Amino acid sequence: xxxxxxxxxxxxxxxxxxxxxxxxxxxxxxxxxxxxxxxxxxxxxxxxxxxxxxxxxxxxxxxxxxxxxxxxxxxxxxxxxxxxxxxxxxxxxxxxxxxxxxxxxxxxxxxxxxxxxxxxxxxxxxxxxxxxxxxxxxxxxxxxxxxxxxxxxxxxxxxxxxxxxxxxxxxxxxxxxxxxxxxxxxxxxxxxxxxxxxxxxxxxxxxxxxxxxxxxxxxxxxxxxxxxxxxxxxxxxxxxxxxxxxxxxxxxxxxxxxxxxxxxxxxxxxxxxxxxxxxxxxxxxxxxxxxxxx
Amino acid sequence: xxxxxxxxxxxxxxxxxxxxxxxxxxxxxxxxxxxxxxxxxxxxxxxxxxxxxxxxxxxxxxxxxxxxxxxxxxxxxxxxxxxxxxxxxxxxxxxxxxxxxxxxxxxxxxxxxxxxxxxxxxxxxxxxxxxxxxxxxxxxxxxxxxxxxxxxxxxxxxxxxxxxxxxxxxxxxxxxxxxxxxxxxxxxxxxxxxxxxxxxxxxxxxxxxxxxxxxxxxxxxxxxxxxxxxxxxxxxxxxxxxxxxxxxxxxxxxxxxxxxx
Amino acid sequence: xxxxxxxxxxxxxxxxxxxxxxxxxxxxxxxxxxxxxxxxxxxxxxxxxxxxxxxxxxxxxxxxxxxxxxxxxxxxxxxxxxxxxxxxxxxxxxxxxxxxxxxxxxxxxxxxxxxxxxxxxxxxxxxxxxxxxxxxxxxxxxxxxxxxxxxxxxxxxxxxxxxxxxxxxxxxxxxxxxxxxxxxxxxxxxxxxxxxxxxxxxxxxxxxxxxxxxxxxxxxxxxxxxxxx
Numbered sequence: 004x005x006x007x008x009x010x011x012x013x014x015x016x017x018x019x020x021x022x023x024x025x026x027x028x029x030x031x032x033x034x035x036x037x038x039x040x041x042x043x044x045x046x047x048x049x050x051x052x053x054x055x056x057x058x059x060x061x062x063x064x065x066x067x068x069x070x071x072x073x074x075x076x077x078x079x080x081x082x083x084x085x086x087x088x089x090x091x092x093x094x095x096x097x098x099x100x101x102x103x104x105x106x107x108x109x110x111x112x113x114x115x116x117x118x119x120x121x122x123x124x125x126x127x128x129x130x131x132x133x134x135x136x137x138x139x140x141x142x143x144x145x146x147x148x149x150x151x152x153x154x155x156x157x158x159x160x161x162x163x164x165x166x167x168x169x170x171x172x173x174x175x176x177x178x179x180x181x182x183x184x185x186x187x188x189x190x191x192x193x194x195x196x197x198x199x200x201x202x203x204x205x206x207x208x209x210x211x212x213x214x215x216x217x218x219x220x221x222x223x224x225x226x227x228x229x230x231x232x233x234x235x236x237x238x239x240x241x242x243x244x245x246x247x248x249x250x251x252x253x254x255x256x257x258x259x260x261x262x263x264x265x266x267x268x269x270x271x272x273x274x275x276x277x278x279x280x281x282x283x284x285x286x287x288x289x290x291x292x293x294x295x296x297x
Numbered sequence: 298x299x300x301x302x303x304x305x306x307x308x309x310x311x312x313x314x315x316x317x318x319x320x321x322x323x324x325x326x327x328x329x330x331x332x333x334x335x336x337x338x339x340x341x342x343x344x345x346x347x348x349x350x351x352x353x354x355x356x357x358x359x360x361x362x363x364x365x366x367x368x369x370x371x372x373x374x375x376x377x378x379x380x381x382x383x384x385x386x387x388x389x390x391x392x393x394x395x396x397x398x399x400x401x402x403x404x405x406x407x408x409x410x411x412x413x414x415x416x417x418x419x420x421x422x423x424x425x426x427x428x429x430x431x432x433x434x435x436x437x438x439x440x441x442x443x444x445x446x447x448x449x450x451x452x453x454x455x456x457x458x459x460x461x462x463x464x465x466x467x468x469x470x471x472x473x474x475x476x477x478x479x480x481x482x483x484x485x486x487x488x489x490x491x492x493x494x495x496x497x498x499x500x501x502x503x504x505x506x507x508x509x510x511x512x513x514x515x516x517x518x519x520x521x522x523x524x525x526x527x528x529x530x531x532x533x534x535x536x537x538x539x540x541x542x543x544x545x546x547x548x549x550x551x552x553x554x555x556x557x558x
Numbered sequence: 559x560x561x562x563x564x565x566x567x568x569x570x571x572x573x574x575x576x577x578x579x580x581x582x583x584x585x586x587x588x589x590x591x592x593x594x595x596x597x598x599x600x601x602x603x604x605x606x607x608x609x610x611x612x613x614x615x616x617x618x619x620x621x622x623x624x625x626x627x628x629x630x631x632x633x634x635x636x637x638x639x640x641x642x643x644x645x646x647x648x649x650x651x652x653x654x655x656x657x658x659x660x661x662x663x664x665x666x667x668x669x670x671x672x673x674x675x676x677x678x679x680x681x682x683x684x685x686x687x688x689x690x691x692x693x694x695x696x697x698x699x700x701x702x703x704x705x706x707x708x709x710x711x712x713x714x715x716x717x718x719x720x721x722x723x724x725x726x727x728x729x730x731x732x733x734x735x736x737x738x739x740x741x742x743x744x745x746x747x748x749x750x751x752x753x754x755x756x757x758x759x760x761x762x763x764x765x766x767x768x769x770x771x772x773x774x775x776x777x778x779x780x781x782x783x784x785x786x787x
Binding site: 104105106107108114149151152154155156157158159160161162163164165166167168171173 | 594595596597598599657664665667668669671672690692693694695696697698700706707708709710711732733767768
Binding site for chain 3: 334335336358360363365366369386387388390392
């Protein structure tokens with residue numbers, strides 16, 4: 004890398020003469036080594052999935068979860084340095100609960116992404132800290148119906164309130180990805196970590212912008228994509244971890260929960276089957292390595 | 298000697314003369330908090346039966362003697378497995394309800410699948426009440442917690458503004474402690490008797506008690522909420538109307554003693 | 559009036575707000591109300607402010623704007639309710655600019671409640687929050703002394719309100735047209751002013767719909783018949 008030896012990469016909050024913050028770029032490198040995380044925004048919910056690389060056979064299977072609940076209706080997963088991910092989650096939980104304390108209603112996915120974007124960005128400004136070595140994917144379901152104030156008593160008119168603007172829709176699925184620089188965007192499908200390029204290619208094939216993919220199909224696609232993306236990393240064993248948030252009528256009733264065991268196993272079975280099919284035609288093709296070193 | 302806490306550690310008046318209060322940082326002596334409920338709910342009553350607990354409270358929030366709000370639901374669900382019935386101050390009820398929402402959210406942080414049962418919740422609430430009364434800033438409520446304990450057995454217990462707790466096969470707060478409790482005890486004098494009660498018998502006894510409370514509690518309403526908590530979940534009805542009231546006997550009552558017409 | 563020390567409500571239980579006033583404090587004796595109707599909400603109030611039996615202000619405006627289409631009716635201590643309204647007005651302005659969208663009525667109600675509940679020992683405030691927003695239409699929330707929050711179809715408050723519980727319950731209809739709703743508010747406040755010595759002066763109203771805020775003014779010398787604003 005050109006940065007090496009110039010000294011401009013040694014301190015956070017110092018630009019190089021061509022306007023780069025090398026500490027942020029190195030943080031991105033840490034992300035690129037992490038297990039693949041993805042999120043899919045479906046018409047009736049959102050799915051999060053992560054390839055949890057097993058670092059030791061002495062670890063209990065299924066323990067040490069990597070996807071966390073931020074608030075009842077929201078979850079997050081990250082790729083990169085696991086402790087940084089934990090701190091991200093802890094801060095996100097604080098943001099969500101302080102929002103509730105002030106506004107007595109749940110924070111929207113976009114507002115949480117905005118707050119966390121601001122938080123991560125602050126870690127690029129000071130020489131006393133380093134940027135977050137993670138890229139996080141935040142998924143949530145914002146209520147599509149009018150929700151009462153937390154602990155509301157009383158109901159208002161039985162015919163409902165008058166004077167609403169006609170024909171507007173509110174709430175729905177939210178999916179955001181926040182990078183070490185603090186930048187964040189809303190996505191139809193998001194991927195980060197080692198297998199992100201393969202995963203992104205697969206996500207693009209799903210035409211998620213059409214908003215037709217169902218949540219249950221989304222779960223199956225998510226499992227398949229994690230398996231496909233893992234193909235580059237075949238020598239390491241991994242566990243698939245998945246959570247979802249459905250709309251209020253759906254299986255999770257707007258809450259962030261683990262995908263039930265039966266569905267997870269079914270999705271994994273289908274993923275493995277799809278992979279075997281793939282292997283037949285492209286067993287010997289060399290995967291392009293995404294090297295960026297010089 | 299003056300034994301009042303305000304005088305502790307201060308120079309004695311009989312030796313040094315009275316203390317000049319104008320030197321105090323605050324002119325009103327020790328910190329004081331509001332110590333009276335304002336918008337209030339009346340009784341909550343509950344009864345155990347063989348598979349669970351029935352709990353009820355009316356939908357009124359009073360402002361003194363004024364029937365101020367007639368659509369206040371005082372039975373609050375927690376984690377789809379426990380019902381808390383609130384008597385006393387409504388603003389403190391809302392505070393506690395939000396506290397329970399945050400508790401439920403924090404429980405969901407770990408995906409162990411473990412949820413707090415009614416017994417856990419009662420312990421928690423009792424500690425909150427006791428902490429606040431020890432700060433001389435009590436939460437002005439008496440609550441009944443209805444649900445199941447760790448062994449999935451019916452659980453019913455009370456906690457109040459002082460942090461006092463107790464449990465019994467039937468419980469009632471406020472006016473209900475005087476009027477409904479004797480009726481419920483007749484149906485279930487002890488745990489063995491309660492364990493023989495059917496769901497229908499328990500609901501019947503609770504509805505009958507709500508009726509008596511409406512007859513005799515001047516801060517009550519004939520619209521009420523009733524919940525049945527069992528292993529299968531919570532069946533909560535929030536817009537019930539008291540039925541089969543008895544008033545027609547008024548016709549036979551004339552004058553106040555000897556009058557016949 | 560002195561603070562009571564018994565910790566009990568007065569027997570009639572109604573004049574809690576007044577008894578909570580500090581010595582010599584200006585009291586919004588008051589009749590206030592807010593109602594939902596077909597296109598939004600209407601707030602209404604009398605204009606009398608008293609210190610004891612003396613009318614300190616006969617043309618008070620008790621209808622206070624805290625955001626474009628979120629307003630409140632104030633009763634209790636004038637100083638306390640102005641302070642609370644000023645804080646919420648600031649918070650809502652911050653919310654609007656920081657989140658790039660206007661706050662909803664329940665956001666405002668939640669902020670009012672937090673202040674009234676957490677400072678219940680120091681405040682004497684009885685507030686009605688009424689507002690219109692795109693998503694929820696017109697909504698009315700009541701925050702009585704003590705700081706509980708109640709969603710209502712319509713709400714009445716202040717000392718004068720006790721005289722019109724019957725009138726309002728008998729004449730209330732859901733989903734009224736604007737003119738009908740204005741008449742309901744006016745009729746109710748006229749009764750309150752008639753029977754409550756602590757209420758009087760002009761009737762002020764604010765109509766909140768998707769078109770924004772629209773003020774009404776009715777004067778006693780024309781028997782509240784002619785709209786002056």
